Amino acid sequence: MKKTLLFLAFILTTAVATQAQAPRFGVRVGANYSGFSGDDAENLDRMFGFHAGITSQFSLTSDDFFAIQPEILFSKKGAESEDDNYKAKLSYIDVPVLAKVNAGPLYFEAGPQVSFRIGGDIEVGGNNVIDDLDAFKRTSLGYAAGVGLASTPLGLSVGVRYNGDISKLYDADDVSDIRNNLFMLTVGYMFPSR
16 A cells, blocks of 8 residues: 555656746666665675666756656666575666755755565576565665756766665564665666756
């Protein structure tokens, strides 16, 4: 029920933002440096992945100082053991809805995020040992915050963002307290450029 209400809040926020000014749409792509956090994640290292998807921006002020930025991103997350023998590779559709402050070329963004697990596997010794990740939650709630530089006339931006999950990775309450978290280096292009 909470997940449904949060998803409806995302939709409502986006609908309110559409009443502001004409939206801008674009694409986003970049690198992920992901890992697990929590009480039982201290023996796991971060691993590299990627993200790609679409973004939009709804200006709430005439000078574009404040905006709402919903996105839909495919994102590879996971973690690995120090000796690279164990790897958890997870695929998600992330839907952040960010409040964005455009302060000249510098921008700041933060907001909630809902993630939908669409795939993944666990490898041990280079062999795929688990394809069925039903023990992992299909939907997780989290947050995102970042900073970057944007060139409004060109429509280009480059930034760094941190994503953290509030929800545990596993469905069962008696299983490890592990959550996804990642750093993103992201490049965006908004069109039409102004």
